[in-house]
Amino acid sequence: MAVEVPVEKWTGRVGEVRLGGDGCKRVTIGGANTLPFLKFEGSIPNPPAIAMEVWDSEPSGWPAALTSAWGDVTSDPAAWARKAVEYGADIVMLRLQSARPGMGNTGGAEAGIVVDRVLSAIDLPLIVLGPGIPEKDNEVLVAASRAARGRRIALGNCEEKNYRTIAAVCISDGHVAIAKTPVDFNLAKQLNALLADIGVPSDSVIMDPDTAALGYGLEYSYSTIECLRLAALMGEAMCARPIISHAGPESRHQKESRATRGVPAAWGDPAERAVLWETLTATTCIHAGADLVVMCHPGAVELVKFAIGKLMG
Amino acid sequence: MPIKGTDVAKKLPQRKGCKDCGFPTCFAFAMKLASGGATVDKCPYLSEEIRAELEDALAPPIKLVTVGSGEDALKIGNEEVIYRHEKTFAHAPGIAVLISDKEDDEGVEDKIAKMKELQFERVGLTLRADLFALKFQSGEKAKYEALVKKVCDAGDAGIILISEDLGALFAARDICAGRNPLLYPITKDNLEQAIPLIKQSPTPVGVKAESVEALIPLTSRLKEEGIEELVLDPGSGNFLEVLRDQTLIRRAALKQNFRPLGYPTIVFPCFLAGDGLEEILTASMCVIKFAGIIVLSDLKKDSLLPLLVQRLNIYTDPRMPLAIEQGVYEVGQPKDEAPVLVTSNWSLTYFLVSSATEESKVHAFVCVKDTEGLGVVTGWGAGKFSGDSVGAFIKKSGIEERVKHRKLVIPGKVARIRGELEEALPGWEIVVGPREAGELPGFLPALARSLTGG
Numbered sequence: 015m016a017v018e019v020p021v022e023k024w025t026g027r028v029g030e031v032r033l034g035g036d037g038c039k040r041v042t043i044g045g046a047n048t049l050p051f052l053k054f055e056g057s058i059p060n061p062p063a064i065a066m067e068v069w070d071s072e073p074s075g076w077p078a079a080l081t082s083a084w085g086d087v088t089s090d091p092a093a094w095a096r097k098a099v100e101y102g103a104d105i106v107m108l109r110l111q112s113a114r115p116g117m118g119n120t121g122g123a124e125a126g127i128v129v130d131r132v133l134s135a136i137d138l139p140l141i142v143l144g145p146g147i148p149e150k151d152n153e154v155l156v157a158a159s160r161a162a163r164g165r166r167i168a169l170g171n172c173e174e175k176n177y178r179t180i181a182a183v184c185i186s187d188g189h190v191a192i193a194k195t196p197v198d199f200n201l202a203k204q205l206n207a208l209l210a211d212i213g214v215p216s217d218s219v220i221m222d223p224d225t226a227a228l229g230y231g232l233e234y235s236y237s238t239i240e241c242l243r244l245a246a247l248m249g250e251a252m253c254a255r256p257i258i259s260h261a262g263p264e265s266r267h268q269k270e271s272r273a274t275r276g277v278p279a280a281w282g283d284p285a286e287r288a289v290l291w292e293t294l295t296a297t298t299c300i301h302a303g304a305d306l307v308v309m310c311h312p313g314a315v316e317l318v319k320f321a322i323g324k325l326m327g
Numbered sequence: 328m329p330i331k332g333t334d335v336a337k338k339l340p341q342r343k344g345c346k347d348c349g350f351p352t353c354f355a356f357a358m359k360l361a362s363g364g365a366t367v368d369k370c371p372y373l374s375e376e377i378r379a380e381l382e383d384a385l386a387p388p389i390k391l392v393t394v395g396s397g398e399d400a401l402k403i404g405n406e407e408v409i410y411r412h413e414k415t416f417a418h419a420p421g422i423a424v425l426i427s428d429k430e431d432d433e434g435v436e437d438k439i440a441k442m443k444e445l446q447f448e449r450v451g452l453t454l455r456a457d458l459f460a461l462k463f464q465s466g467e468k469a470k471y472e473a474l475v476k477k478v479c480d481a482g483d484a485g486i487i488l489i490s491e492d493l494g495a496l497f498a499a500r501d502i503c504a505g506r507n508p509l510l511y512p513i514t515k516d517n518l519e520q521a522i523p524l525i526k527q528s529p530t531p532v533g534v535k536a537e538s539v540e541a542l543i544p545l546t547s548r549l550k551e552e553g554i555e556e557l558v559l560d561p562g563s564g565n566f567l568e569v570l571r572d573q574t575l576i577r578r579a580a581l582k583q584n585f586r587p588l589g590y591p592t593i594v595f596p597c598f599l600a601g602d603g604l605e606e607i608l609t610a611s612m613c614v615i616k617f618a619g620i621i622v623l624s625d626l627k628k629d630s631l632l633p634l635l636v637q638r639l640n641i642y643t644d645p646r647m648p649l650a651i652e653q654g655v656y657e658v659g660q661p662k663d664e665a666p667v668l669v670t671s672n673w674s675l676t677y678f679l680v681s682s683a684t685e686e687s688k689v690h691a692f693v694c695v696k697d698t699e700g701l702g703v704v705t706g707w708g709a710g711k712f713s714g715d716s717v718g719a720f721i722k723k724s725g726i727e728e729r730v731k732h733r734k735l736v737i738p739g740k741v742a743r744i745r746g747e748l749e750e751a752l753p754g755w756e757i758v759v760g761p762r763e764a765g766e767l768p769g770f771l772p773a774l775a776r777s778l779t780g781g
Binding site for chain 2: 018019020022051052053054075114115116146175196197226228229230231232233234236237240241244266267268269270272273276278279280281282283286287290291293294297298301302317320321324325327
């Protein structure tokens with residue numbers, strides 16, 4: 015008895031988004047017309063990319079496994095970004111944490127300076143995230159956008175309640191908008207439509223359907239990402255954007271990555287644990303369809319890069 | 328696709344009014360059969376031939392296979408979907424640890440001990456590995472049999488017997504046949520020789536070939552002999568081939584209802600990977616991508632729990648609501664001086680807050696306000712976590728009768744509701760907590776001390 019090899023003929027393709035410019039290294043994500051790594055039935059022009067997270071201020075509340083892995087570079091965003099390049103990042107993600115009211119309440123001027131400093135320190139593409147407070151996001155991300163003209167960075171987050179200013183500055187300065195929605199297929203699709211309506215080109219949007227860490231709802235993220243990817247492959251244009259997943263930042267909040275005392279001995283060494291929980295969060299999202307994962311621990315980055323290398327053949 | 332009820336009805340004897348199957352008519356029985364609610368043997372009037380035909384047509388597209396015996400026996404297969412959002416993945420893969428009879432006593436004891444010790448309580452479940460995979464490698468049958476006996480005596484975990492030498496394989500099977508071990512590998516070279524031996528004392532069989540397609544004649548032949556408790560190994564040579572082969576087998580079984588591949592699978596990260604970390608990467612891919620049994624070279628503290636949690640996550644019911652019920656939840660055993668926190672009813676938010684509170688080693692009340700499953704910031708934006716509505720919720724939540732203090736911790740991300748909330752809750756002091764749940768362990772202990780210290 016013979017079997018017809020069950021190959022899927024998808025009609026859709028994920029759009030490609032290019033980051034970087036101005037003579038510096040470029041990274042393109044997206045572009046696949048099949049599910050992750052199924053190269054026997056489609057093309058996957060770009061491997062999943064890894065962005066490493068850098069803060070504009072000394073991190074507070076990070077697990078010991080992370081602070082010790084990075085050492086003293088965390089006091090200087092430019093040095094930190096350079097170190098991320100050494101550790102194999104494809105992209106650096108700068109979080110403008112100091113713009114938070116409780117953490118310095120810095121404004122546009124400071125944001126412009128730090129973005130400029132980090133961009134001068136590296137020749138990789140950059141992602142800049144605001145503090146997540148609408149008024150502050152609009153202020154600091156506009157400044158970041160201006161400072162990064164020509165480098166085609168990604169700016170986030172555009173959310174349903176606050177996307178116009180960030181989207182507009184992405185259009186005018188030639189950057190990429192990150193569209194963030196809480197773990198939900200329809201909300202992700204809607205926000206892509208809203209961004210398209212106000213004129214953000216389809217090759218300038220990355221969607222962030224939100225990530226929950228391993229053990230903290232990862233399965234919801236998995237299925238949301240997988241559904242978005244399946245819809246894209248079935249030809250749904252408003253789902254055909256590359257997907258970013260914040261596997262690292264979510265993992266560093268979880269107990270299993272943080273706790274050093276008062277947990278069962280069977281949990282193992284805290285440093286190894288931090289690496290593995292972050293790694294499995296990231297690879298699970300990649301197997302669901304994420305095109306870009308944000309990560310924190312250099313050890314986890316090494317493992318995820320290794321897995322991607324094997325799977326891209 | 329599975330057979331339709333109307334087609335089943337055509338095969339039934341259509342005896343009027345016998346009701347021996349417990350259904351009023353043959354048609355009603357047929358519909359029940361097609362939906363899986365009844366079994367063919369309830370009808371006493373079917374010929375052997377028709378019964379076999381119906382049983383075959385009604386069988387699930389991926390056979391349910393049991394490895395092991397007793398309550399803890401591992402059941403795999405019976406999967407109905409390729410994508411987990413469609414329907415719950417039915418049977419989580421078994422995690423096995425490999426022991427070779429060439430390993431020294433100390434190594435063997437260590438693995439047996441770890442199988443017992445590395446058990447984890449999580450959300451009311453015990454997570455642990457399931458099976459021992461015992462490999463004949465020494466060339467000395469007595470040594471192999473001693474290993475099999477030792478592992479059998481050590482506990483109830485299921486057993487996989489691995490031996491290229493059929494003599495050693497079946498001698499070991501005879502030692503532990505009552506434990507219903509999985510025999511591996513049955514290949515094109517030993518198939519005919521193995522068939523009569525398998526039939527002597529049927530247990531599940533692991534079929535190995537050098538490709539997905541090469542499995543087909545083997546499983547077809549075994550089925551002819553009535554041997555259907557099968558587990559498939561398509562001989563994938565690396566990480567990428569594992570993904571391809573597991574995907575193809577699942578699709579052939581479910582999308583084409585192709586019976587010869589309608590069995591659960593086994594994957595050996597222990598033989599494929601260069602080191603322990605690569606092994607975990609391979610194993611965790613197998614958890615997501617359809618494996619039935621995953622064999623590891625060792626059980627390690629750092630890596631076993633994340634793998635088991637991933638398995639738990641992937642095999643949960645996707646229809647579970649993302650929101651949890653509004654109300655007051657206890658973390659630990661809070662008394663009337665315990666801190667009171669309020670958060671939204673998005674389950675992920677609640678998980679983070681409750682686990683961070685637990686980690687703080689503080690007994691506390693977590694008041695969960697219905698925001699229709701939105702996080703606190705989004706919920707605030709949608710008017711479902713405003714000062715007024717949170718105040719009204721706190722008043723009717725009954726928390727005022729359960730604590731003697733009047734301090735309420737709100738999430739730092741919605742510090743702006745403080746004023747409105749203080750107006751809505753006269754007599755309460757609103758304390759702005761950290762922005763991230765992960766920062767609670769640095770915050771709650773001091774607050775708890777201030778509440779008890781007065």
